[in-house]
Amino acid sequence: MTTSRSRRIWATVTFGLGMTLAAASPAAADPAGPKVSTAGSTYTLTVLSHETKSDMGSAGPTAMPKPGDKFGFADDLSQGGVKVGSDAVQCTAVSGAKSSCAATTTFDNGTLVLKGTTPMSMAEEMEFDVPIVSGTGAYDGAAGTMHLATVKGTHGADANLTFIYTTASSLAKAPSATAAGTKTVAKAGSASQVSKVPSGGAESGGGSTAGIEHGWMLGLGAVAAAAGMGTLAFGRRGR
């Protein structure tokens, strides 16, 4: 109960992590590190996280942290039920229902370091992005973003994490703009810089401005005008 409660706060505050622990004990970590997909110079690493430890500090386990309160979490990370790493997160609550957090995510082949200000709420389902600011080992010079989406029904204890980043070595291999920026398309017709290419256009409108707006005003005006004209006509007939 305490874990769930604190996890709910954590998940919305930081880079809370969750893995679906279908098995009681995940298999041993892969020394080669987690599986990543590559698109151009950009890597995408997706894991499930599960909270293993939390310390809500001075706020206690049942209250929302106040500005200045410090708290932390630790999580196991897995891919396909196999543990591939862990993380440790430290946060300080700041004003505006936000929290300033730093996290170190450790895999067998290196670490990713995240740092940023994130929203804080008691909502069970949350999604937000956190900057990846550096890394070591296979993640040397990492920069990018991590997207967190809590897993429904876990009260924030589990979350899907998607790390999208470049590294020093991946950028060194990538085609880059020249100083004058004259180089154009890296590979004509390809789309390797966008890791998941959408299949088409977007439904980015509700439709309210395509029809009649302010219908009440137009309706009221029509009724008033009709009544006025009727009154005038009736008065003329009565003369």
Place this chain on the structure above:
Amino acid sequence: MRTRTTVGAVLALTGGCLIGTGLSAQSVAPMPAAHVTSLRVTPAAPLRPSPPVSIDIAAINLHAPLGSVGLAPDGTIGVPAPGPDYDVPGWYRYSPTPGALGPAVIIGHLDTLHTGPSVFFRLGELTPGQRIEVRRADGRIAVFQITAIAAYAKRLFPTGEVFGDLGYAGLRLITCGGPIEPATGHYRDNTVVFATLVATRSR
């Protein structure tokens, strides 16, 4: 008799004023010119990746925080979900972060279901040469210059042109446009603004 005439005249006048006001308050989304005008610019060197925080387009008085979107279940680009963040544009999280090498994509709604214009309502007013600024989590501001703006029918959406690789840091802003299609109840088109990173600065 005279009173009746006065009442009738006032009612008719009031009704006319209400109709006039209602009609003049109708929102009409600006649409880009039918033909695409493209501007050549000299790109600035790309920045390292860092998530976007907010977007500013002075030309249309747009200043908004940024969220993020992913893919919709049908494989198209996701859009900001109904709720308190409906009017917050979203960076497509599978595209490069704005200022980094490649086509960063930001999508926002044209309007809402009931309440009128949304955050990208005036996107169609933009013209090549105008600037877009994106603030990033690393403290850098990526300054883009618009090179083209166009409307595409969704069924003919130019995926390669919008999401294809670039040798520089680009930006694409996407929203809806055109008429509502009766069969689907959705807008027929997408308006797309194409821009290129031309400068960076620290805030």
